[in-house]
Amino acid sequence: MSLSKTRFFFLKNTSLLSTCKPYLSQISLNLGASKRSKILPTASTSKKPVDQFLFSQKKLLADHRGNRGVRRFHTLPSRFQSQSAALNQGFQVAKAQSAKTSSKWPINSHKSVGYVCIGTSILVFAIVVVGGLTRLTESGLSITEWKPITGSVPPLTEEDWKLEFEKYKQSPEFQELNSHITLEEFKFIFSMEWGHRLLGRVIGLSFVLPTFYFIARRKCSKDVALKLLAICSMIGFQGFIGWWMVYSGLDKQQLAERNSKPTVSPYRLTTHLGTAFVIYCYMIYTGLQVLKNYKIMKQPEAYVQIFKQIASPKLKTFKRLSSVLLGLVFITAMSGGLVAGLDAGLIYNTFPHMGDDIIPSSNELMSPVFARKADQSDLFWRNMLENPTTVQLNHRILAVTTFFSVFAVHMYSHRLRPIIPKNAYRTLNACMGLVTIQAALGITTLIYLVPIELATAHQAGALGLLTGILVLFQQLRRPNVANIALLKRSLQQLSKTGAKGASKPLN
Numbered sequence: 331m332s333l334s335k336t337r338f339f340f341l342k343n344t345s346l347l348s349t350c351k352p353y354l355s356q357i358s359l360n361l362g363a364s365k366r367s368k369i370l371p372t373a374s375t376s377k378k379p380v381d382q383f384l385f386s387q388k389k390l391l392a393d394h395r396g397n398r399g400v401r402r403f404h405t406l407p408s409r410f411q412s413q414s415a416a417l418n419q420g421f422q423v424a425k426a427q428s429a430k431t432s433s434k435w436p437i438n439s440h441k442s443v444g445y446v447c448i449g450t451s452i453l454v455f456a457i458v459v460v461g462g463l464t465r466l467t468e469s470g471l472s473i474t475e476w477k478p479i480t481g482s483v484p485p486l487t488e489e490d491w492k493l494e495f496e497k498y499k500q501s502p503e504f505q506e507l508n509s510h511i512t513l514e515e516f517k518f519i520f521s522m523e524w525g526h527r528l529l530g531r532v533i534g535l536s537f538v539l540p541t542f543y544f545i546a547r548r549k550c551s552k553d554v555a556l557k558l559l560a561i562c563s564m565i566g567f568q569g570f571i572g573w574w575m576v577y578s579g580l581d582k583q584q585l586a587e588r589n590s591k592p593t594v595s596p597y598r599l600t601t602h603l604g605t606a607f608v609i610y611c612y613m614i615y616t617g618l619q620v621l622k623n624y625k626i627m628k629q630p631e632a633y634v635q636i637f638k639q640i641a642s643p644k645l646k647t648f649k650r651l652s653s654v655l656l657g658l659v660f661i662t663a664m665s666g667g668l669v670a671g672l673d674a675g676l677i678y679n680t681f682p683h684m685g686d687d688i689i690p691s692s693n694e695l696m697s698p699v700f701a702r703k704a705d706q707s708d709l710f711w712r713n714m715l716e717n718p719t720t721v722q723l724n725h726r727i728l729a730v731t732t733f734f735s736v737f738a739v740h741m742y743s744h745r746l747r748p749i750i751p752k753n754a755y756r757t758l759n760a761c762m763g764l765v766t767i768q769a770a771l772g773i774t775t776l777i778y779l780v781p782i783e784l785a786t787a788h789q790a791g792a793l794g795l796l797t798g799i800l801v802l803f804q805q806l807r808r809p810n811v812a813n814i815a816l817l818k819r820s821l822q823q824l825s826k827t828g829a830k831g832a833s834k835p836l837n
């Protein structure tokens with residue numbers, strides 16, 4: 331069994347950590363959270379460095395492979411226990427604890443969990459683009475029913491197609507806007523919407539099935555299992571939101587209340603877009619976290635330098651800025667969803683001017699036409715969310731703020747260059763490029779009156795930018811508690827041997 335495999339065994343054993351916790355609390359390596367500093371013995375509490383310690387467990391763990399959890403420590407050979415008083419103490423505590431708990435969850439998830447998360451997030455990216463195309467080709471209201479299971483079979487015969495077309499003919503969209511379309515044209519819009527829904531089902535299956543497998547086979551840690559389950563429920567919920575959105579464009583009563591032509595509610599469209607973005611981010615974040623932890627577990631020495639940098643208090647502001655950027659990009663994207671939902675990109679097609687001025691008149695921005703209450707108490711928020719002029723202006727303001735914020739953080743990163751992890755520095759450079767492309771795509775989409783290609787690219791660009799900032803955010807996050815322990819020990823070993831990367835103390 332290789333050393334890395336031995337480590338895996340070590341880390342798989344949840345109880346080892348709980349074993350170590352009591353006596354590890356003496357350690358404080360200045361790493362901030364007290365929880366994290368209670369993990370592994372320092373050199374002074376253990377006679378052996380962690381690698382030797384782990385290696386010496388090789389046989390022991392192999393002997394006890396069949397026994398999971400803390401039971402392994404019941405039968406520790408005394409020769410091993412005598413190696414360290416501290417360890418001995420830990421084992422005694424584990425014995426006591428074993429009577430109460432027996433956990434089978436590994437501390438680190440297997441890399442395949444990370445691959446599934448990242449792989450499925452690519453499908454989510456694709457469905458967002460397909461969803462954008464569905465909206466831009468005005469295909470979204472062509473399927474008038476929601477059949478989560480049987481709907482995956484498309485019309486197969488000409489008769490089936492005619493039947494679907496008849497159903498569509500009852501919809502407000504056909505009656506008010508599309509009464510001229512032919513069966514062939516209907517087949518196109520139906521296929522767009524059907525493809526979008528099918529991709530949703532594929533995403534559901536390709537995430538839910540592996541999740542059950544990972545959980546049943548204990549391939550993931552407990553907290554990752556909870557995250558996977560949360561993502562599964564969000565995927566299911568997204569299917570429901572999709573139908574809730576479509577229904578708002580099919581129901582005559584709702585359309586009359588909104589005094590709208592047959593289109594979906596902009597609020598529901600933005601909710602649908604927002605949930606897709608959240609699912610996407612959650613998948614990428616979880617996937618990257620799992621892969622990072624897995625990599626560290628296999629080769630902690632390779633990550634030591636980065637760990638020292640991200641644990642440094644000097645990077646605190648930069649880390650906070652990365653979360654601000656993440657929030658800002660997300661809000662800008664949601665405001666873009668409202669622009670799309672209200673077709674607000676079809677007015678004021680100049681930049682930076684909106685009409686004669688950079689900002690339209692206040693009368694137009696806060697028009698009483700949009701207030702529904704007699705006392706106009708809803709004037710402000712209705713204009714902010716329902717007036718296409720104001721909504722477009724908001725999106726411009728947020729987009730420009732996002733652009734200059736990324737630019738400012740990028741400039742700031744040059745000053746911090748020696749202390750920023752290289753990978754994060756590179757990611758921020760890429761984000762600067764992505765935000766520039768995104769702003770350019772937004773402006774051209776507007777100027778050219780929202781052509782399908784540019785609008786689709788602009789939507790994909792939003793997701794691309796969000797991915798970049800999310801990766802940056804993730805790169806600046808600490809690994810899990812168990813891996814921090816490994817890293818601390820590697821760091822100590824490196825400083826003992828005077829190796830490069832460990833010369834400066836952890837600050």
Ligand code: HEM
Nearest residue numbers: 462662663666667669670675729769772773776785789792
């Ligand atoms: C820099 C950050 C930006 C982000 C993150 C962003 C994000 C988005 C998103 C997510 C959408 C919704 C797309 C859809 O659902 O189809 C959108 C739509 C839109 N954005 Fe942006 N945008 C940005 C910049 C800009 C800029 C600078 C402009 C131009 C002033 C602009 C103009 C538009 C227009 C006109 C739409 C509506 C397109 C449509 O109807 O499909 N965006 N934006």
